[in-house]
Amino acid sequence: MLPLRWLHISDLHFYEQQKPLGLRFEQKIVTQLLLRDVAAMRRRFDGPPDFVLLTGDIAFAGGEAEYKSAEQWL
Secondary structure (H helix, E strand, O other): OOOOOOOEEEEEOOOOOOOOOOOOOOHHHHHHHHHHHHHHHHHHHHOOOOOOEEEEOEEEEOHHHHHHHHHOOO
């Protein structure tokens, strides 16, 4: 039987650029590092996961622009 491989990503919290600095993190750095790590996992396991589970908050405040950013990244 072949193994079932899955990737769980949680709480991306995409935010609008005008949020106060104290309420945000470096979105671009975090998402780039996440993509780097996923690429390394694909090489390690010789292919992509069978399932990707995206749970938790996708947007920081539920704004349309935040969901648009998340959509573009995904």
